[in-house]
Amino acid sequence: MALFQKATEQFAKGLSRTREKFVGSLKSILSGKSIDDNLLDDLEAKLIEADVGVSSAVRICDDLREARNDGRIEKGDDVLAFLKKEIKKYWPESDRSVHFSDKPPTVIIVAGINGAGKTTSIAKLAYLFKQQGKKVCLAAADTFRAAAVEQLTVWANRLDVDIIKGSGSDPAAVVYDACDAAIARNADVLLVDTAGRLHTQDNLMRELIKIRDVVAKKIPGAPHEVIQVLDATTGQNAINQAKAFQKAIDVTGIFLAKLDGTAKGGVVIAIRNEVNIPVKFVGLGEGYEDIEPFDPETFVEALFAEQASPPAESKAARTLQQRYGSEASSAKTDASAADAPADQPQSPAGSAISSRILTWAVRATLLCLILAAAAWAITNWPALSDWFDKITTDVK
């Protein structure tokens, strides 16, 4: 229970920037509006901006259009609650658990591009598995950079887990030795760190396949998982990487690192809709404890969670929204607002109407002044003309 509470809090904290962008920008266009085609177009654009991906945005808006046509949803203020429910349904009861072998060691290869967060994520996984009472071994198969082995060694020491390093530069040889060592030491899990590579680097992709083949030969059924680490801050790029890696090597799960501190967390929805690989873990910070198994329910709740008390910037947002004739319902909503019933008080619409009346009154006054000036000029045209001639002659 406490663990679940912590997960929710971690997600909510880590997703704060995404939430501001996602829910914040949606609210700004939805408040006090009716759901017409223009609104749906604006919504689609906002969703794409929030990195949920084009096909996800289209799908969400199609669902919404259908709900509007069926009369299930009527006004813009109801859209967030609707989206929250719909988006939760995008993740069927699929298998997001780690496939542990009945006959240890379970081998998990961790791959991805340079700097995605592989080594840090390995430390997080090692921590998590150790917490579960498993004996963990690390294989330092990123032989590309000496610093990579050092980095993993620091984590191994900190976590007090075994690490197997090679003497040469062949990662397949390191993995070969690591498999032997894991068996000899009765390890439950062997986590294999690999060098960063782009899917376009054929030789490096072949090297990854070689690592996989060595593991498969040494331990029946291995690798039990091939986890690709994606950097959430890269947004749509992460999708392309996932697709490319999937083609080259059978990725069984995604570790979405750096979900904290990015506004691009909507990419989780894009991954769900565009890549057929489950996100199994997310990284929510640089420490080894900053890991959470991915849970769609918790994710969506955190994505749509309202700030319990309105933060300072919501005042500014309110001013902006009022300037455009809509109102910041955010100020009066609370943690359960996204689930609030549709028939809530209509003060947003009232405020929007008074603001519009004021705008039109100013416009009408300006128009009257211009018309009066034009009428005066026409009736006094001869005198005006004489005066104009006089000025131009003086100037000459």
Ligand SMILES: Nc1nc2c(ncn2[C@@H]2O[C@H](COP(=O)(O)OP(=O)(O)O)[C@@H](O)[C@H]2O)c(=O)[nH]1
């Ligand atoms: N904020 C944040 N930083 C992370 C996360 N995961 C990794 N990093 C940082 O990303 C950088 C690259 O990580 P590293 O594990 O060395 O990437 P690798 O090259 O793929 O092994 C380091 O500075 C990490 O501290 C995360 O979940 N959140």
Ligand SMILES: [Mg+2]
């Ligand atoms: Mg690394």
